[in-house]
Amino acid sequence: MKNYFHEIGLWPSADGIARAYVIGFILSLALTLIAYELVVQATFTQQTIIIVVALLALVQFGVQVRFFLHLGGERSSRERLAILGAAILIVGILISGSLWIMFSLNSRMMPDSEQMQDYMNAQLGF
Amino acid sequence: MNWQEFIFGRLSWSVLPQNAIAWGGAIFMIACILILVGVITSFGAWRWLWREWLTSLDPKKIGVMYLIVAGVMLVRGGTDALLLRTQQATSVGNSFGILSATHFQEIFSAHGSIMIFFVAMGLMFGLINLVLPLQIGSRDVAFPFLNSLSFWLFCAGAALINCSLLLGDFSTAGWLAYPPLSELVYSPTTGVDYWIWSLQIGGLGSLLSGVNFLVTIVKMRVKGMTWMRLPVFSWSVLGSMSLVVFAFPILTVTLTLLYLDRTAGMHFFTAGGGGNMMMYVNLIWAWGHPEVYILILPAFGVFSEIVPVFSSKKLAGYTSMVYAIWGIVGLSFLVWLHHFFTMGAGSDVNAFFGIMTAVIAVPTGVKIFNWLFTMYRGRIRFTSPMLWFIGFVILFTLGGVAGVVMAEPPADYELHNSLFLVAHFHTMIVSGVLFGYFAGLTYWFPKFFGFTLDEKWGKRAFWFWFLGFILAFGPLYLLGLEGATRRLDHYSAALGWQPLFAVAGVGAGMIAIGFCCQMAQIVASFRKRHENRVGNDPWGGRTLEWATSSPPPSYNFAQLPLVHARDAFWASKHSGVPLEGQFEDFSMPKNTGAGIIIAGFIFLLGFAAVWHLWWLLVLGFLGAVVTLLIHAFNDDTEHLVTASEVMHLEAGLRRTPSTI
């Protein structure tokens, strides 16, 4: 079944797959190590590190989706890419919405002492 | 742990029912089961039942089975409702009604859980199984075995929730079981565990169905049926299944975390130990809101089929109907906080979700206007499906604007958890989901059984449901505005609420009569089936299912249709261009018992999880896995139907009239 994976749409073309896997592996390894080093070295502010590391995660996500899952090139993977896009959208809404909601609820219903202080100050000397 | 605890877990003699009404329910259920088993045995029909129905992968048969189970669960959920109404009409002042407070809480929790998960979802999946493959010109769904498994998992969930009638109690925490009430400290018995596992198992069935029907619509439309030629019912199913696929995993997680809290001592939602109960409410509604749109979208789709046919006019605004579906799908993930405006989030959060909630009313409004425009200047036939639609339009619009009132957080602070809310969501679900699926059942019944349902009883059923609903829930809107909260098992006579509750009780009784009319309708229809026999197109339909015989052959289409336009069957009727393609060979799936067997093992797993019978849990799990592996490596799952066989079958069908 030489062309099975291509015929069912798993691989976009009959060749170039080996190269894709090798590139994907090397890039993922590099992105992982860079993120690790950034955290361990801690030469930047926490804020910066978090943002850069988050970006590196997203890039690695893209790398693995493209080079391991072979999505993004061809027509044969269009449906799977579309449903991945929808899932990412829903996940984004679910996580950001939940964090926004829970942060708001927690600070108002279960405040820690710092938040309580902020609230009291905001009430102008309540 | 001694050997008795190991073998019997939490089971003991004291878990049998504790009062007369509870015993009544248990005995009635056991009697029904025994009678059913007795009848089947006396007809010697076990072999036939196994071969023709229980192991069938034909979605038409699976659909009928879903409808039967949903109907049975409607009896249970409806009985719960009558008990609740009786309690609220009589438990005033010095009288405490017929139910203890605890029993009342168990009943309203069971009522909601059963109606949503087993009645509404069951009716929906039943209709989709029957109609969808035919409408898209396909012979089957994408994954026939998975379809069977989904149905039997649905049954396993229903069976588990019914076990609680006999063994143990049920949850008292409402249909969504908020912590801390649902945590072990305040609900130490098996009640909440029954709730968790029957929903978890039924939910798994729903999730698999979601995947199945989504893939079916994407991949198995007949050639020529481009996206914008898809019937609106099929579009609505695609929208609903997209919601299933993305929302149900949230429920799976939330139920699991609650179970871990209760059984493994974890602290996700506990009052102490770093838990956060509000996160439960957040997650359960992140699922819960899409769930109600999952239920309503196919019902809207049913109306989009019925209104054009009985107005003799094509659907107004097809494109806007499609966009409205996707608008609803997208927005339904952006409104979930409106179920807990009062939990304490800031006004920025509340305002955002309040606005989104108001916005989501718009696409539904688009749909209602399109249906009305379709009726305008049409030649309307007031058959019972059309009556269900008209009842829907009136009630759903009124209930819907009640919802928009509550979408404003300041108003919601007054109305949250009042009877106004209860009246609103019942209006949505009864006049929307139930009326929609009742209309669909009446409309499509002749297709699958070859004869129409008795119209006289159908109309009587409608009027009892419609007027009964107004009497049952109209007072609840008023009571809510007067400050009555939900789930009250007793109230003071000085409030003066009893007359309204009494009217509501009468309304509930009328609805019960309406249901009896539906049962009478089925009996009368079977009796008169030879007079009411119909051909393939009893209503003047527009979509592909009306091109097949009534009932269709197991393979749906002898020749797959050639589609060139929207409303393909109508187009073919009026252009004279024939619909049928070539005769060709095709494969049909063979029957298999793997679905019912795996679900049986999962039922044991669920039962074991509730009663802490860990040995049974392992057995159930292993049994399911082994059966699944055997099925996965079974290569003999299809049989070939050759073109000449089909030609012979079709010729045979034309010569002899179909008999049931």
Added chain:
Amino acid sequence: MTDHQHTDVTLSHEDRAADSTTLFGFWTYLMTDLVLFASLFAVFAVLRGPQFGGASIQNIFSLPFVLFETIVLLTSSFACGLALLAAREGKVKGTIFWLCTTFVLGALFVGMEVHEFAGLVAQGLGPSQSGFLSAYFTLVGTHGLHVTIGLLWLIVLIVAILKRGFSRGNMRKLALFAIFWHFLDIIWIFIFIIVYLTGSL
């Protein structure tokens, strides 16, 4: 069973449609798994403290250890790709070799995780100790459970290929396994970053 299984027979149109439909269906199921993990991530984010990058998290893990786990799983994902490449060439031996490599690395990953969990429980930091620990064990544990199921699937697959070679059914199962395995490595990226790296700051 010869080492080279070269059937240049292409699939019939119906078989190709059916198998690509199965691929799409399984992918759709993986998307539901994505939402499942997202819910677990949301719970973790809420229960570990109000701050993202929480200084309030105790250091309960060794970052080098987790880095090693990450590289092991990544290599396992790569090995799985190589197994598919060998299967494409019809090489039974090569495919089995790379599938076994995938298995060994995956098992090593699970073993390391179990070791980590056992260590925490021994210290009295089990999942029932706090909301944070409940969330940590459940998120990481659910991923580990998926990997374990994958390992069991892999055993079944290896046996199936040894018995029946590159039949259509086995090729299909191999394809589904591969996207499952790659998907799990993708989820791990996020666990590594969100749970471990940002937790170390």
